[in-house]
Each structure stands twice: as structure tokens, then as C-alpha cells.
Amino acid sequence: AQKVTQAQTEISVVEKEDVTLDCVYETRDTTYYLFWYKQPPSGELVFLIRRNSFDEQNEISGRYSWNFQKSTSSFNFTITASQVVDSAVYFCALSEAWLDSGAGSYQLTFGKGTKLSVIP
Amino acid sequence: DAGVIQSPRHEVTEMGQEVTLRCKPISGHDYLFWYRQTMMRGLELLIYFNNNVPIDDSGMPEDRFSAKMPNASFSTLKIQPSEPRDSAVYFCASSLELRIEQFFGPGTRLTVL
Numbered sequence: 204a205q206k207v208t209q210a211q212t213e214i215s216v217v218e219k220e221d222v223t224l225d226c227v228y229e230t231r232d233t234t235y236y237l238f239w240y241k242q243p244p245s246g247e248l249v250f251l252i253r254r255n256s257f258d259e260q261n262e263i264s265g266r267y268s269w270n271f272q273k274s275t276s277s278f279n280f281t282i283t284a285s286q287v288v289d290s291a292v293y294f295c296a297l298s299e300a301w302l303d304s305g306a307g308s309y310q311l312t313f314g315k316g317t318k319l320s321v322i323p
Numbered sequence: 324d325a326g327v328i329q330s331p332r333h334e335v336t337e338m339g340q341e342v343t344l345r346c347k348p349i350s351g352h353d354y355l356f357w358y359r360q361t362m363m364r365g366l367e368l369l370i371y372f373n374n375n376v377p378i379d380d381s382g383m384p385e386d387r388f389s390a391k392m393p394n395a396s397f398s399t400l401k402i403q404p405s406e407p408r409d410s411a412v413y414f415c416a417s418s419l420e421l422r423i424e425q426f427f428g429p430g431t432r433l434t435v436l
Contacts, residue, residue: 236423249427250424253424298422298423309371311356316365
């Protein structure tokens with residue numbers, strides 16, 4: 204069964220510290236996509252990154268970096284030199300689509316989220 | 324370009340009333356999704372459409388919920404009659420293709436008294 208686990212429910216760090224948010228997933232498929240979304244206190248969901256299962260290259264975007272390890276089914280997210288504006292709930296998500304017996308099927312599964320608080 | 328637009332942003336209603344939530348997806352996106360977010364259950368996919376056609380509504384909690392997409396730029400999620408347990412934030416999202424990133428609207432916070 205498809206599953207996304209974000210074991211860290213809440214994390215607090217002091218501004219300028221680095222922080223890593225963990226994401227572990229389970230899937231029956233060999234082709235899938237992984238995502239990270241940010242939900243700031245205002246409530247909207249902001250897309251951060253997509254990674255497909257064939258691309259294990261790590262990615263860096265400014266202070267954000269992502270480490271995808273298929274061997275451990277993990278897709279971790281690191282914020283370097285955290286800032287107060289990084290305070291939000293961060294969701295990891297897994298997307299699968301497959302055809303069974305001619306019928307299309309699709310699932311997007313979100314983890315429970317990790318609430319990050321960056322203290323000034 | 325405008326993102327996904329949802330209205331209303333907040334809705335307070337009494338049990339038994341009909342509630343209609345509205346969504347305008349990003350122009351050119353072929354897929355539209357409705358989600359519900361609660362503290363207990365997190366984010367749940369309720370239904371999604373492809374080119375205005377409902378593809379999978381297995382996430383719709385019960386018959387009180389219905390969704391329509393009469394054209395490529397408009398969708399509604401209706402709850403009739405509403406119950407207090409329907410209180411949640413309802414998100415609409417759209418995407419170009421099925422499996423890639425979805426772009427979410429700001430959500431509608433529904434409170435059923």
C-alpha cells in the first residue's frame with residue numbers, strides 16, 4: 204500500500220540553524236513522483252519540488268536542498284540557515300498512477316506534515 | 324498569471340444547510356482536484372476531473388457530497404445537507420498532467436454549526 208511517513212510532528216530551531224525534515228515512503232510501483240509542499244500560517248499550499256523515481260540526483264535551490272535515496276525510500280528536505288519566514292507546515296507527498304485491467308487509477312498520498320517553527 | 328481561485332474563503336453555516344464551494348483552475352490545466360484538510364485526517368483527495376469529466380470520486384465521504392465541472396474554468400463542490408463533521412478546509416488544485424505537481428487554491432474554511 205502507498206504510504207508517506209513524516210515522523211517529525213514538530214520541530215523548533217533557532218534562526219540561522221540548519222534543519223532537515225524527514226520523509227519515508229512506501230510504494231508498490233517502480234514509477235512514481237515525490238513532492239514537497241509548504242503550508243505557511245496563512246494556509247495556502249505552496250509547491251516546492253517534484254522528483255521522479257528515476258532521478259536520484261540531489262537538488263539545491265537557494266537555501267533548500269533535497270536528498271532522494273531510493274535505497275532507503277527517503278526524500279529528505281534540508282533548509283540551510285533557517286529564517287523566521289520558513290516557519291510553516293511542510294508536507295511530503297507521493298504520486299502513483301497505474302493501469303489495472305484496463306482501468307486507470309491514481310493516488311496522491313500526503314504525509315501528516317512537519318510543523319517547523321523558526322525562533323528569532 | 325492567476326493561480327487557482329476559490330470562493331468563498333470562509334463559510335459559516337448551520338447544520339442542514341446546503342453549501343457550495345467554487346473553484347476556477349489555472350487556465351490550460353486539464354486536471355482538477357478537490358481535497359479536504361482536517362487535523363484528524365490530514366489532506367484527503369475527494370474527487371478529480373480530467374477535461375471536465377469526473378474520473379475518481381472514491382474519496383467523496385458520502386452521498387451528501389457532490390462535485391461538478393460544467394466547463395474547463397469552473398467547478399463546484401456541494402454539500403447537502405451539511406453536518407458539523409464537514410467542518411474543514413477544502414482545497415481545489417489543478418495540474419497540467421495527472422502525476423505531476425498540483426497547484427492549490429487558497430482554500431475555503433468551512434464551519435458548520
